[in-house]
Amino acid sequence: MSKPSVLIPIVVFAALVALLGFGFRLSDPRLLPSENLGEPIPAFQLPNLLTGRLMTEADLTGEPFLLNVWATWCPSCVAEHDALTAIHTQYGVKIIGVNYNDDVDAARRWLEQLGDPYAFHVVDAEGTLAVDLGVYGAPETFVVNAEGTILYRHVGVVTEGVYQDTLATYLAQDSMGGS
Amino acid sequence: MIVELGHFCLVIACVLAGLQMVLPSVGLFRGNLLLINTGRSLASGVFLFTVLSFCALTYAFLTNDFSVAYVARNSNTLLPWQYQFSAVWGAHEGSFLLWTLVMSTWTLLVANFSKPLSDEFRARVLIVMAGLSVGFYLFLLLTSNPFERTLPFYPSEGADLNPLLQDFGLIVHPPLLYMGYVGLAVPFAFAIASLWSNQLDVSWARWSRPWTNAAWAFLTLGITLGSWWAYYELGWGGWWFWDAVENASFMPWLIATALIHSLAATEKRGVFKSWTVLLAVFGFSFSLLGAFLVRSGILTSVHAFAVDAERGQAILWFITIVIGGSLTLYSLRAWNLKSVVGFDKSGRENFILANNLLLTISAAVILVGTLYPLAYEALNDGAKISVGPPYFNAVFVPLMLPLLVLMAFSQRSQWAATDLRVLVYGQGRLLAGSTVLGVGVALLLGALDLWICGIATLAFWLTLNLGMELRRRVKGRQAPWRRLLKQPLAVWSMVIGHFGIAVVALGIVSAVMMSEETDLRMAPGDTATVGDLEVKFLGTEAVQGPNYLSDQGRLEVYRAGQLLAVLQPEKRRYLASQSIMTEADILVRFAGDIYVALGEPLSEGAWAVRIHIKPLVRLIWIGGVLIGLSGFLSLLDRRYRVRSVLREKKISERQGSETAYV
Amino acid sequence: MRGTFVVIGLLMSILAQATPVNPVEMPNDTLKARYYDLIAELRCPQCLNTNLAGSDAMIAQNLRETVRRLLLEGKTDAEIRTFLFERYGDFILYDPRWTPQTWLLWGTPFLFAVLGLWIWFRINQRAYQGPKALDPEEQDKLKQLLDKG
Numbered sequence: 001m002s003k004p005s006v007l008i009p010i011v012v013f014a015a016l017v018a019l020l021g022f023g024f025r026l027s028d029p030r031l032l033p034s035e036n037l038g039e040p041i042p043a044f045q046l047p048n049l050l051t052g053r054l055m056t057e058a059d060l061t062g063e064p065f066l067l068n069v070w071a072t073w074c075p076s077c078v079a080e081h082d083a084l085t086a087i088h089t090q091y092g093v094k095i096i097g098v099n100y101n102d103d104v105d106a107a108r109r110w111l112e113q114l115g116d117p118y119a120f121h122v123v124d125a126e127g128t129l130a131v132d133l134g135v136y137g138a139p140e141t142f143v144v145n146a147e148g149t150i151l152y153r154h155v156g157v158v159t160e161g162v163y164q165d166t167l168a169t170y171l172a173q174d175s176m177g178g179s
Numbered sequence: 180m181i182v183e184l185g186h187f188c189l190v191i192a193c194v195l196a197g198l199q200m201v202l203p204s205v206g207l208f209r210g211n212l213l214l215i216n217t218g219r220s221l222a223s224g225v226f227l228f229t230v231l232s233f234c235a236l237t238y239a240f241l242t243n244d245f246s247v248a249y250v251a252r253n254s255n256t257l258l259p260w261q262y263q264f265s266a267v268w269g270a271h272e273g274s275f276l277l278w279t280l281v282m283s284t285w286t287l288l289v290a291n292f293s294k295p296l297s298d299e300f301r302a303r304v305l306i307v308m309a310g311l312s313v314g315f316y317l318f319l320l321l322t323s324n325p326f327e328r329t330l331p332f333y334p335s336e337g338a339d340l341n342p343l344l345q346d347f348g349l350i351v352h353p354p355l356l357y358m359g360y361v362g363l364a365v366p367f368a369f370a371i372a373s374l375w376s377n378q379l380d381v382s383w384a385r386w387s388r389p390w391t392n393a394a395w396a397f398l399t400l401g402i403t404l405g406s407w408w409a410y411y412e413l414g415w416g417g418w419w420f421w422d423a424v425e426n427a428s429f430m431p432w433l434i435a436t437a438l439i440h441s442l443a444a445t446e447k448r449g450v451f452k453s454w455t456v457l458l459a460v461f462g463f464s465f466s467l468l469g470a471f472l473v474r475s476g477i478l479t480s481v482h483a484f485a486v487d488a489e490r491g492q493a494i495l496w497f498i499t500i501v502i503g504g505s506l507t508l509y510s511l512r513a514w515n516l517k518s519v520v521g522f523d524k525s526g527r528e529n530f531i532l533a534n535n536l537l538l539t540i541s542a543a544v545i546l547v548g549t550l551y552p553l554a555y556e557a558l559n560d561g562a563k564i565s566v567g568p569p570y571f572n573a574v575f576v577p578l579m580l581p582l583l584v585l586m587a588f589s590q591r592s593q594w595a596a597t598d599l600r601v602l603v604y605g606q607g608r609l610l611a612g613s614t615v616l617g618v619g620v621a622l623l624l625g626a627l628d629l630w631i632c633g634i635a636t637l638a639f640w641l642t643l644n645l646g647m648e649l650r651r652r653v654k655g656r657q658a659p660w661r662r663l664l665k666q667p668l669a670v671w672s673m674v675i676g677h678f679g680i681a682v683v684a685l686g687i688v689s690a691v692m693m694s695e696e697t698d699l700r701m702a703p704g705d706t707a708t709v710g711d712l713e714v715k716f717l718g719t720e721a722v723q724g725p726n727y728l729s730d731q732g733r734l735e736v737y738r739a740g741q742l743l744a745v746l747q748p749e750k751r752r753y754l755a756s757q758s759i760m761t762e763a764d765i766l767v768r769f770a771g772d773i774y775v776a777l778g779e780p781l782s783e784g785a786w787a788v789r790i791h792i793k794p795l796v797r798l799i800w801i802g803g804v805l806i807g808l809s810g811f812l813s814l815l816d817r818r819y820r821v822r823s824v825l826r827e828k829k830i831s832e833r834q835g836s837e838t839a840y841v
Numbered sequence: 842m843r844g845t846f847v848v849i850g851l852l853m854s855i856l857a858q859a860t861p862v863n864p865v866e867m868p869n870d871t872l873k874a875r876y877y878d879l880i881a882e883l884r885c886p887q888c889l890n891t892n893l894a895g896s897d898a899m900i901a902q903n904l905r906e907t908v909r910r911l912l913l914e915g916k917t918d919a920e921i922r923t924f925l926f927e928r929y930g931d932f933i934l935y936d937p938r939w940t941p942q943t944w945l946l947w948g949t950p951f952l953f954a955v956l957g958l959w960i961w962f963r964i965n966q967r968a969y970q971g972p973k974a975l976d977p978e979e980q981d982k983l984k985q986l987l988d989k990g
Binding site: 296378382385413415420422423449480483524529532533536540543544547548554555558559562563564566568569570577578696698699700776787789 | 865882884888894933934935936942956957964965
């Protein structure tokens with residue numbers, strides 16, 4: 001080994017430590033970035049949970065709203081239900097539900113018991129809409145503007161804190177800049 | 180009370196390790212032999228108190244003391260006692276206590292089985308090990324105390340050990356793996372001691388070789404066992420997934436494998452001195468990196484512990500200080516080291532050089548693949564990428580193929596220079612013979628696949644070369660067979676170890692290329708044909724285990740109308756956590772495992788059933804065990820027993836009798 | 842928050858640990874083989890580090906079904922990968938795509954191999970300097986050490 005090359009190991013090591021140290025500043029490795037921000041809601045044709053009427057993406061536009069993916073088998077969805085109710089009643093936010101991979105009867109009973117803050121729900125029994133949305137675990141909540149463009153995605157339980165800190169900002173951003 | 184004593188013992192162990200680091204250092208500084216030798220007795224103290232501490236935690240588990248937070252999280256009254264025992268190392272805190280126990284064990288062994296070393300050198304080795312231990316104890320006490328209480332409100336029942344871990348595998352895999360990981364601290368300490376005392380000669384290589392072989396053998400067995408455990412426990416028939424944590428154990432293994440070879444070259448021929456020191460540092464660095472990856476949570480892994488960034492940062496600081504310091508010391512010392520190439524192209528040294536380059540590059544490539552997602556995210560504004568098995572297979576296999584070829588050739592090489600006639604003698608015939616055998620194996624397996632033919636040929640070629648080397652050693656002598664048995668164990672170790680590689684290679688290529696996997700719906704009475712076998716599903720029945728309820732399936736396996744076995748895979752629901760586990764059942768045959776697992780119950784009593792046929796998959800673990808055993812075998816070689824002969828000599832000299840120099 | 846998420850994640854992964862068995866009906870063996878190959882090389886987006894084949898998570902079930910549906914629609918493997926990539930990004934592909942951001946990943950093995958070959962040739966180029974035994978100083982030292990034992 002020529003002399004300066006004995007320094008190679010320590011230089012490589014320093015770079016490695018820097019990278020590992022930087023690893024702590026990165027987001028949770030289990031949170032995936034959303035691939036469809038700025039894109040329109042994917043096309044779908046799915047029945048309404050309560051009426052059974054076929055709905056499409058065209059039924060969603062008109063005003064900004066939260067698109068919430070939920071299911072009765074998802075324990076965290078129970079946890080966020082109260083928060084969604086509060087967000088709807090206190091701030092008048094329109095929330096649309098995607099009932100994901102669920103038993104329709106169980107879902108209806110669930111809404112009867114816990115109340116229904118949603119404008120309506122579509123039934124995504126096969127998970128096709130969820131896959132098109134890039135959902136990877138319920139609950140997930142999307143902020144969508146009046147034109148039906150996805151602005152933001154929140155993975156995990158929505159709380160009032162989450163609403164005030166992030167979701168509300170995106171909803172407001174839409175009405176301010178919204179053409 | 181016992182729990183508090185356990186905690187206290189851990190504190191004492193930490194303090195003693197601190198003394199073990201400081202007192203001999205002072206002794207070295209002052210030239211005080213009494214202080215210099217305190218390291219040895221303190222090693223016993225550190226070990227004793229760590230054992231006591233470990234026993235205290237075990238006691239807490241066996242007595243279901245849920246006032247201890249760690250016990251409450253990882254045990255349950257229904258848990259069978261042998262798993263309560265192994266649950267001690269079932270999660271982060273306890274497993275790190277095991278880590279310190281293993282560290283104190285190695286330190287104790289080094290302190291007591293290093294008689295050939297000079298007092299000063301041994302003291303330096305022990306100081307380095309004690310320094311590492313202090314770091315480990317502080318980490319345990321300050322960030323991961325396993326004795327923390329949940330008083331005054333403690334749960335009446337524990338949350339249970341992760342059902343995946345309720346298995347024989349947890350009892351043996353972590354201790355073996357940790358013996359390997361932590362064992363690499365010994366060659367590391369020897370290397371640092373030699374840098375510190377500026378004695379970069381061949382003696383450190385000689386004395387650290389048996390320790391390195393031992394640590395490497397443990398690591399080999401640990402990884403082999405882990406792979407086997409994953410195979411039968413995870414329920415999808417895989418035995419290696421290139422997961423970050425699997426890679427974290429494989430990288431130190433690759434480096435340690437390079438190290439045992441370069442240590443041999445350094446000891447025998449005085450070559451690669453500076454490189455060997457560096458490898459010893461690398462080996463332990465990769466061990467620490469593994470600990471970091473498992474415990475920091477910066478990468479996702481199926482094997483990671485519940486993680487905590489603070490602990491990860493503490494380990495990263497430790498790594499920075501220990502390895503950064505070591506590499507700085509290395510740079511200072513190696514700066515003035517002159518390197519001379521003292522061997523011919525045909526010498527064994529050159530093969531070892533190639534071996535070292537290939538193994539180190541493999542480890543580096545795996546490191547890049549494992550950490551690339553981090554770099555990618557850092558450089559691409561949070562975008563995420565996966566680097567998985569397709570990548571690792573694509574880059575790792577091309578590095579292993581030349582290694583296999585060189586391995587076959589190198590068996591007959593000699594130090595310094597090999598007569599080319601010896602090296603190539605009969606290679607043409609051997610290659611022809613192994614091609615016939617390789618193609619034969621492929622035909623027996625039922626596919627003239629190029630990969631199988633190629634790898635099997637290489638495996639046989641390596642094996643035949645090993646045979647030729649043994650033959651060369653006894654040829655022309657009287658009673659060659661008896662002579663064969665009298666070959667030094669080091670030779671047998673080398674032969675068995677490399678034969679193990681051939682076995683593993685054959686197992687891997689067969690399992691990868693020839694596995695038949697089918698998932699199907701089976702109603703009671705249904706028969707499925709898989710390969711040359713017929714599998715009949717008889718239905719399931721409810722079975723109650725100690726802490727789970729289970730649906731146990733019954734499947735009869737027939738071959739040509741003959742009943743081979745009745746397999747009973749299970750679908751278990753563990754009571755405490757309500758988690759569902761798949762217990763595969765496996766019929767082990769030489770021709771290949773028949774692996775059966777139950778999926779979901781479907782309508783009308785039917786089940787989703789997975790049936791795999793994995794030809795020769797056993798060879799992977801049989802080969803792994805052979806490789807591990809070869810490491811232990813080398814320890815029994817006469818060379819390492821020489822020291823006891825020398826000791827006797829010393830005693831006899833003291834008594835005034837005259838003994839010839841050995 | 843991050844801590845909780847990881848704990849929840851672990852819980853999910855444990856619950857999803859019962860490895861799925863996927864008895865799919867496929868019109869022919871080629872399609873079936875392609876199906877199993879694809880679900881083995883695509884990553885479950887929700888799990889710790891498992892492919893679609895190895896996960897019981899709801900989304901993994903949906904994605905397996907998606908793969909099956911696309912295969913039956915006659916899509917090629919590349920089209921199926923693209924379909925999922927558009928929705929889940931690079932994360933879902935265990936086999937990283939060749940992009941400017943992954944040149945380094947795919948390039949380093951070659952770089953290292955070339956470097957290794959270069960080192961090997963360079964050392965081999967140097968003249969053979971005779972079988973170098975231990976120099977006298979080293980022999981003395983070794984002897985001393987041995988004697989001490």
